[in-house]
Amino acid sequence: YLNQLIQFKDKPLIKVITGIRRCGKSTLLSLFNNYLIENGVREENIIRINFESFDFDHISNYKEMYTYINDRIVDKKKKYYILLDEVQMIPSWERTVNSFLVDANVDIYITGSNAYLLSSELSTLLSGRYVEIKMQPLSFKEYIDFINPGNKDNLHGLLNQYLTFGGIPT
Secondary structure, eight states: HHHHHHTTTTTEEEEEESSTTTSSHHHHHHHHHHHHHTTOOOOOGGEEEETGGGTTTOSSHHHHHHHHHHHHOOOOOOOEEEEETTTTSSSTHHHHHHHHHHSSSEEEEEEEEEETTHHHHHHHHHTTTTTEEEEOOOHHHHHHHHHHHTOOOOHHHHHHHHHHSSSOOO
């Protein structure tokens, strides 16, 4: 999934990461944030908001969201990366996202649960200017690599664990 985000980096599209709750969307956003920093993007050029965090509880509508982001874009000539986690928590969020896509030098990434960001609605909300990356829970192979990297012993026991607990990273 990280390679997909990297592939679309700096393309004039909103990158939308969807998936069921707890499948790793926020972790993917963190990995991408780290990738940006490791590849020369200054931290002040990354605007990251997790709308499930109490730190951002003061943002309750799209106008406050716009103001918060706009206040952090201090040099209009430089590229900014906007990472919005669980954006569906803000009513009419798409108004802010579309505005920045049109009016600012930004690259936008958003996450949301499938229940809130259905593909059919995304096209309407984002005027067709997006690419969707659909995250899935871990496959059995990914589960093995996650739980027990490099050790393929006791596959039967690992399969029973996988079938019992599923492919949601913990």
